[in-house]
Amino acid sequence: MRTLKTILLFFSLFAITSCTIYDNNVEGEADTVYTSTITIRSNDFEHEDDFISVAEYGWDNLDEEMVDHGMVLGYIRFEGTTAWQALPFSVPFENDLVNLRFFFDINNFSLVIEGEVAGNNEDNADLFNRDQLRVVAIPPSVIVKAKGIDYRNYNQVAELYEIKNL
Numbered sequence: 721m722r723t724l725k726t727i728l729l730f731f732s733l734f735a736i737t738s739c740t741i742y743d744n745n746v747e748g749e750a751d752t753v754y755t756s757t758i759t760i761r762s763n764d765f766e767h768e769d770d771f772i773s774v775a776e777y778g779w780d781n782l783d784e785e786m787v788d789h790g791m792v793l794g795y796i797r798f799e800g801t802t803a804w805q806a807l808p809f810s811v812p813f814e815n816d817l818v819n820l821r822f823f824f825d826i827n828n829f830s831l832v833i834e835g836e837v838a839g840n841n842e843d844n845a846d847l848f849n850r851d852q853l854r855v856v857a858i859p860p861s862v863i864v865k866a867k868g869i870d871y872r873n874y875n876q877v878a879e880l881y882e883i884k885n886l
Contacts, residue, residue, distance in 0.1 A: 751859060751861050751862050752859065753856065753857070753858050753859070753862060753881045753883065754781040754855075754856070754857040755854065755855065755856050755857075755883050756779060756781075756854070756855045757852055757853070757854050757855075758777055758852070758853040758854075758855070759850060759851075759852060759853075760775070760796075760831065760848050760849065760850065760851045760852070760853050761849060761850070762842070762845040762846045762848070762849040763845075764777075764831075764845075765831075765833060765841070765845040767841045770838035770839050770841070771834055771835055771836070771837075771838060771841075772832060772833070772834045772835075772841075773832070773833045773841045773844065773845055774830050774831070774832050774833075775830065775831045776828055776829075776830045777828070777829050777830070777831070777853075777855075778827055778828055778829075779824075779827065779828060779829045779855065779857075780827050781857055782824055782825070782826055782827055782828065782829065782857060783826060783827075784826055785859065785860065786857050786859055786860075787824065787825060787826055789859075789860040790857060790858055790859045790860050790863070791856075791857070791858040791860075791863055791871070792824050792829070792855070792856070792857050792858075793806070793807075793855070793856040793857075793858070793871060793877065794806070794807035794822040794829070794831070794853065794854070794855055794856075795807060795853070795854040795855075795856070795874045796809060796820060796848070796851055796852065796853055796854075797851060797852040797854065798851050799850045799851050799852075804854060804874035804875070805874075806871075806872035806873070806874065807820060807821055807822050808820060808821035808822075809821075811847065813835075813843070813844065813847055814843070815837060816835045816836055816837040816840050816843075816844065817835070817836045818833060818834070818835050818836075818840075818844045818847060819832075819833070819834045819835075820832070820833055820834075820848065821834070829855050831853060833845060833847075833848065854874065856877060856881070856883065858881065862881070864880060
């Protein structure tokens with residue numbers, strides 16, 4: 721049993737070290753981990769109703785295989801800080817609680833701001849103006865499933881998949 725674990729660990733490490741990481745809009749193979757960093761602008765958001773605003777960022781690295789079987793992660797770094805926070809993320813703001821989450825589909829990654837107080841859409845969008853959004857798309861062929869991996873921890877994900885900070 722110990723030999724089997726050693727062999728599996730060896731092949732897992734080989735798979736991790738053989739993946740190539742590219743930034744957005746770069747063609748890659750099935751084992752490519754894609755990343756993109758987007759500067760959020762308050763005018764990116766369209767108001768869906770009195771509580772929800774959505775910013776759509778087209779991203780052609782999200783194909784059917786990635787959407788159905790891969791892993792897509794979102795992180796935010798607030799202006800003037802160095803730490804990446806995993807999405808979804810909640811921020812208390814004045815008399816509101818603002819929730820930042822995301823959804824994705826083929827060729828699209830959308831950032832969603834949802835407040836609990838009606839009519840705060842513009843103020844809530846201004847809250848994230850000039851912050852950084854980091855999207856990471858990991859194809860199913862290179863997803864590492866092991867005890868102790870915290871995919872909400874950007875630093876751990878970046879180290880595991882050898883993502884270079886931009």
